[in-house]
Amino acid sequence: MRFYLIIFLLLFSHLTHAQFNSRLNLESSYGFIIPHSPELRPFAQNNPYGFNLNFQMMGLSEKKWSACNCFHYLGLQLSHYNFSNREILGTASSLSGTFEPSIWRHPKWTFSVLTGMGVTYLDRVFNEKNNPDNVFFSSNLSFLLFLTPRLAYTLNEQIEASISLSYNHISNGGQRQPNKGINFPMLGFGISYYLKKDRLPQYFRLDLDKELSFFLEGGLTTRRSVEQEARRPTFSLVLGAVKPLSAINGIGGGIELNKDYSLSVNNSRLEALMPSPYIAHHFLFGRFDFSQRIGVYTQKPIGYVDNLFYQRYILKYRYFKNLSLGISLKAHGHVAENIDLRLGWAF
Template sequence: MLRALSIFMLDNVICSGKLLISYKKQLILLTLCIVDPLYATAQNEQSSSTLLGLKTHYGFIIPHSRELATIADSYPWGLQLDWSKLSLTQKAWNQCNCYSKVGLSFTYFNFGNPALLGNAYNLILYGEPYLTFQKDLFFTFRTGIGATYLDQVYDEVTNPQNTFFSSPISFIVFLNFAINYKISPEWYLNLTIHYNHISNGGIKQPNKGMNFPTIGLGLDYKINPLPLKKWDKVEVRKGAIQGYGRLFATRKTATATDEFTEEKRWLLGIAGGAKIMIANFNALSTGVEFFRDNSLSVEARRREIDEDPHVLGWSVGHHFIFGKFNFNQQMIYYVYKPSSLISQKFYQRYELAYQLNEFLVAGISLKAHAQVADNFDLRLGVIF
């Protein structure tokens, strides 16, 4: 993980205007973030179980704007291969009073419209806590983020209808809830409900992003089926308050027009607040964030208006905490914004963070207006 942070800091110091280079750096960063925790998890084979999984998907695309209604009328299907480690130590249990898997998933999606939407090939890092585990029928929750390759994207001449995607290399985030049934100590059948989102995070326009729920059916095979012992619960101080801070950055694109060429600009920000524990792996939070979006300066110049590119927001959020992963969902009110350029009153932020040590966290977040993605950012933070 330290190697990933080094590349993150280097990427902020040595900036290239070449979009392809930017993609490669973000993909390298994501790969290192994936490899390090998995390598650390694999060190003690006797205290963990290895699982392999195969799943199928079938779903539909949400047409979140009127212009997408026609092209969204298709039904994606997919295949998924999983590799994961389930830590069985008391130390791992103590992090959330539960067992939790961490793993890698390769998922293929066919969007049911090969000429316009094509296919997606995804490599995803995920965490999956067990909500129950003592009976043959049990429940898990999974969240993850990864890189995706899209083989059909927007082209002004050859594919102008596909405003879902404009970058072959993009990002995927998802949530799922699984019902699992233990067939034998080695084999498990599962039924899953997924919510998937693919976007390039504002790196290139158009970038409406695709939201597509799917239902999955699959099998998991546990290579070394060690028993799941029930450890004593660690008391979590309900009402305990913890502070947090974040620095975040990303590159955004001002779209090319008939009069103007495409321009890429930095978005830089800072956020902070406090969260209060309400259960073993749930917390509520409130805070503020402040950022400068230089792509708004470009837009203001093009319209020949005088607007400040700074944004101040006040957030209320919920945290789902399992092990070293923290999945945070926030509703944020625009306290201050360039009104001529941003019409919305609220936006949402979805953050997946990994705790590096007692004080440091690193992660990625998605800013969205309802179902429309605005941008992804990389972030480094502290907890205290």
């Protein structure tokens, strides 16, 4: 018992003297469901509601600042959403990692963008006999992705009030079908309580390198093969370029080669090779790069998808000067296809 007490006191002492701010944020939210395909329209009248509890820490050292050229929070979020249709859609309970950079600050006001990804448990999913109408998701364990612009007002030294508008997406990343995924924007009202709050130091933003740079990127995931009823690998290889335009914005483009071994072919595996040129927008926060790509298929197997275009959303973190790691979500319109891991090398 004494051993654990000593460990706790040492940890508490370290946290007390460390250079960081910490806070708890409790938020309630209310929204609607986007019916992105005809069979989902009956559910558009449902209004999801729920709450988020977020614990966040902001490093105040210059090293932490330089990671994204801004002050930012990293945290863990617990959330619970009720989709207002207990029998068919049920509820979602999630645990997510969050990243929230501060975009604009005023003595009383702060504008930030909270992003996150996590694992969610769905208590009502598709079942051919008992729940055939729920084509949103078919796996109890799925993924939650969200993007939340937030405006906060300081009430006193320890309390902030905030209003936010979030876009949330839940799907299983193509791990099991049906998997239409559910997209639900929500309006939120929250209160933040600071456990530790010091004055923010002043650092100067590094000069922006506006030169065009090139990178090589690989992606890997698996998808279920309909013919073999087993998971097969999906590989991506990207040659791209990015050019910063401002402190946080950039544009880019390139070509992605995607090889999906879960797709059926007639004569050769080359039929499942899909070359796709793309254009992209980049949010640049120091070592973080959140990009949104729109690609066009120049070739795809017969019966794959009807869409000519696809989107890919990528969050990467540059660990060293050239090496970056990240994740990406591929989607056709509002329908998510898969989530993969990304490894990149900048030239």
